[in-house]
Amino acid sequence: xxxxxxxxxxxxxxxxxxxxxxxxxxxxxxxxxxxxxxxxxxxxxxxxxxxxxxxxxxxxxxxxxxxxxxxxxxxxxxxxxxxxxxxxxxxxxxxxxxxxxxxxxxxxxxxxxxxxxxxxxxxxxxxxxxxxxxxxxxxxxxxxxxxxxxxxxxxxxxxxxxxxxxxxxxxxxxxxxxxxxxxxxxxxxxxxxxxxxxxxxxxxxxxxxxxxxxxxxxxxxxxxxxxxxxxxxxxxxxxxxxxxxxxxxxxxxxxxxxxxxxxxxxxxxxxxxxxxxxxxxxxxxxxxxxxxxxxxxxxxxxxxxxxxxxxxxxxxxxxxxxxxxxxxxxxxxxxx
Amino acid sequence: xxxxxxxxxxxxxxxxxxxxxxxxxxxxxxxxxxxxxxxxxxxxxxxxxxxxxxxxxxxxxxxxxxxxxxxxxxxxxxxxxxxxxxxxxxxxxxxxxxxxxxxxxxxxxxxxxxxxxxxxxxxxxxxxxxxxxxxxxxxxxxxxxxxxxxxxxxxxx
Numbered sequence: 001x002x003x004x005x006x007x008x009x010x011x012x013x014x015x016x017x018x019x020x021x022x023x024x025x026x027x028x029x030x031x032x033x034x035x036x037x038x039x040x041x042x043x044x045x046x047x048x049x050x051x052x053x054x055x056x057x058x059x060x061x062x063x064x065x066x067x068x069x070x071x072x073x074x075x076x077x078x079x080x081x082x083x084x085x086x087x088x089x090x091x092x093x094x095x096x097x098x099x100x101x102x103x104x105x106x107x108x109x110x111x112x113x114x115x116x117x118x119x120x121x122x123x124x125x126x127x128x129x130x131x132x133x134x135x136x137x138x139x140x141x142x143x144x145x146x147x148x149x150x151x152x153x154x155x156x157x158x159x160x161x162x163x164x165x166x167x168x169x170x171x172x173x174x175x176x177x178x179x180x181x182x183x184x185x186x187x188x189x190x191x192x193x194x195x196x197x198x199x200x201x202x203x204x205x206x207x208x209x210x211x212x213x214x215x216x217x218x219x220x221x222x223x224x225x226x227x228x229x230x231x232x233x234x235x236x237x238x239x240x241x242x243x244x245x246x247x248x249x250x251x252x253x254x255x256x257x258x259x260x261x262x263x264x265x266x267x268x269x270x271x272x273x274x275x276x277x278x279x280x281x282x283x284x285x286x287x288x289x290x291x292x293x294x295x296x297x298x299x300x301x302x303x304x305x306x307x308x309x310x311x312x313x314x315x316x317x318x319x320x321x322x323x324x325x326x327x328x329x330x331x332x333x334x335x336x
Numbered sequence: 337x338x339x340x341x342x343x344x345x346x347x348x349x350x351x352x353x354x355x356x357x358x359x360x361x362x363x364x365x366x367x368x369x370x371x372x373x374x375x376x377x378x379x380x381x382x383x384x385x386x387x388x389x390x391x392x393x394x395x396x397x398x399x400x401x402x403x404x405x406x407x408x409x410x411x412x413x414x415x416x417x418x419x420x421x422x423x424x425x426x427x428x429x430x431x432x433x434x435x436x437x438x439x440x441x442x443x444x445x446x447x448x449x450x451x452x453x454x455x456x457x458x459x460x461x462x463x464x465x466x467x468x469x470x471x472x473x474x475x476x477x478x479x480x481x482x483x484x485x486x487x488x489x490x491x492x493x
Contacts, residue, residue, distance in 0.1 A: 052450045152447035154414045155464060156423020156430045156439050161359040195350040205354045243357045 004127070007221025009214075010188040017126035019119075019333065020133075020179035021072025024290035025064045026282070027142075027168030033268045038291040039169070040067065046143070046168055053143035054088060060170030060282075061086065061139035062097035068172035068289075069135060072179070079103050079174065080131035083121050085114040086139050086281050087166075089148060093139050103135060110327055111310030112236045113190075114138040115171070115285035117329040119306075120187030122175035137172035140280030149200075149315050162202040164238050165274035167267055171285035173293075182296050186222060186332040190214035192312060194325035200318045204241020204264075204276055207309040207326035211237060212248040214307055214328040219254065222332075226259045230301040233292060235284035235308035235328070238264035238277030263287035263308075284308035288333075296335055303334040366427060373426025377433045381406050403434060410438030415446065440464035 006012045024039045031042030043060070050056040061084065069075060082103035084094035091107050098105035110117040118136035125131040143153055145166040151157055175184065193213050197206040211234050219225060226232055237245050242262045249256055266287065267278035288306050295301050313324040384405050388398040413419040419439045423430040430436050441461055448460040462469065 147447060151464070152443040154417060154420050154439070154443035154446055156420050156436055156443075158424055158427035161361065197350075197354065202354065202358075209350070240357055240359065244353065247353065247357065 006186065007217070009190075009217040010186055010221035011120075011124065012186050012222075013123055013127040013184065015127055015177065016183035016185040016334075017123050017175050017177055018179050018181040018183050019289075019293060020174050020176045020181045021068050021070075021074070022171070022173040022289040022293055023064050023067035023071055024171045024286045025060055025067065025169055026286055029165075029272060030167055030169055030267060030278075030286070033266075033272060035266060035287065035291050038294050039286060040290065043169075046141070053141045053147070054092065057086065057088070057139050057141035057144050057168075057170075058093045058096050060141065060168070061093045061137055061172075062100060062170075064139065064170030064172040065097060065101060065135055065137040068137070068174055072133075072174040072176070074133065074174060076101055076103050079133045079135045081106050081122070081125060081134045082137070083108060083118045083125075083134055084137040085109050085118065087111060087145055087148070094137070097137070101135075110308075110329060111312055112140075112279055112281050112284060113308040113310035113327055113329045114281045115235070115288055116187075116306050116308040116331045117189070118285075119173065119175065119184055119288075119331045119333075120189060120329055123184040123187055123331065126175055126177050133174055133176040135172060135174050137170065138281040138285045139170035140166055140282040141168045142166040142280070143168075145280060159275055160201045161275060162199075162204065162240050163275040164203060164236065164264060164277055164279035165268070166280040167278040167283040167286065168280070169282045169286055171282050171289045173289045182293065182333050182335050184331050185334050186218075188214055188218040188221065188330040190217075190328040190330070192325045192327045194323055196323045198318070198321070198323045200313055200324060202240065203236070203279060203311040203324065203326075204238045205244055206311050206313075206324035207235075207237055207328065208241050208244035208248055210326035210328040211235075211241075211245050211307055211309050212252065214330050215249060215254065215305075216252050218305065218307075218330050226254065226256050229259060229303050229305045229332075231261060231292070231304045232256055232259045233284075233287065233304060233306045234260065234262045235310070236264035236277070236279040237262045237309060238275075238279065240276050241309075266291075279311075292333065296333065299335070302336070303332065306331050306333060369425055370427045370429035372429065373422060374429030374432060377406075377430070377435055380409075381433070406434050407438040410435030411442040414439045414442035419443075437465060437468060440468075 085108040086093040122134035193210040263284045264277040268274040307330040309328045385402040388401040392398045448456040
């Protein structure tokens with residue numbers, strides 16, 4: 001063992017790989033939100049000229065992936081693996097994008113936690129000497145997600161305040177052994193936690209225990225506290241999930257305070273009705289690869305703990321009476 | 337340290353915690369909106385019926401024309417992307433009238449048209465409306481059976 005494991009759940013990279021390029025490409029609603037200016041491009045038509053939203057989602061993912069390569073000054077040949085996942089059955093947005101990219105594809109599924117799972121895995125591949133560079137990408141589209149998990153778009157559904165709105169867009173980043181950019185120093189992959197939340201309209205509640213578990217394990221393994229980070233960013237907990245997360249964290253002796261920000265709760269403004277906030281695989285990815293990286297480049301944040309969360313139900317499990325398990329994957333990104 | 341899931345305290349009363357932090361809906365406002373939206377649709381239906389009743393020989397024709405009109409309105413508003421907003425506002429007030437039923441079929445048809453006319457649209461058009469049709473018919477059968485039994489028992493013909 002070369003001593004890369006830290007405690008029970010965390011890995012520490014001996015030569016932390018760098019995020020040398022990233023690109024976020026979002027839909028109009030996301031562009032009009034409070035973080036709009038941090039996204040690299042906004043598509044003014046959700047469907048992007050496509051007839052089916054699944055095809056549009058694929059386009060968002062592939063486009064973000066290519067532009068991220070461009071930002072890093074690389075081509076497909078320079079990259080050893082394409083680690084990508086999304087919310088579609090059989091992760092087709094990722095696999096079909098991989099088809100045109102031609103990079104060996106490592107498909108992953110962690111629902112809305114794909115962003116940090118991807119970064120962590122990419123960092124492992126690079127730090128372990130298995131890859132020079134890895135391209136990480138994800139995407140989601142409100143229409144394709146509604147069709148697969150919930151209802152036809154024009155159906156008269158009265159949404160609950162705990163429902164979330166799936167963010168539309170694609171986000172990608174390139175992780176490399178050398179180059180300019182912040183480094184990924186540690187990763188803590190989470191256990192799947194299920195505390196019996198059967199209400200699919202309250203994903204925040206389903207994911208909060210997983211977020212707390214990963215957060216706690218990370219702090220225990222690294223012997224750190226919130227004070228050691230400039231930002232603790234969670235994925236899609238949104239308004240009510242965040243409240244539960246903070247309460248649970250409090251109960252295990254972790255006080256987050258103003259350091260905590262949730263991607264889902266920050267994507268839309270109060271004037272944009274979206275229930276409890278945003279969700280979707282691209283939500284945390286856009287905030288990490290867009291907002292966080294740009295603010296780190298400015299020096300506003302120097303050490304960030306990013307914990308994306310995912311709700312692991314599917315359309316059938318809830319109909320069959322199962323509760324919704326959650327998972328949370330964390331990475332530490334730091335300047336220097 | 338054990339890997340037991342309950343290592344974070346409070347796992348057992350999580351349901352209670354979720355309830356505690358859940359938003360409390362303003363029931364009065366929701367009911368009021370449902371009443372206004374549903375009532376308005378029904379009022380409109382009444383006007384349509386009165387209009388046709390004056391021009392049709394019997395009530396049956398007037399009813400048929402009213403239903404056709406209201407269903408068309410439901411489909412049109414769905415196609416215009418308006419009916420889902422009405423549903424967001426009025427909840428059951430928009431879902432219960434026949435316009436709501438029309439919306440379920442039109443919405444499904446529009447959505448699944450993307451997978452073609454046969455396997456997509458035609459196959460999945462009833463995906464939301466199905467239970468209404470099935471259980472409506474079942475309820476009708478059971479009621480009819482009960483009525484017949486009652487008539488039999490009470491000695492009538």
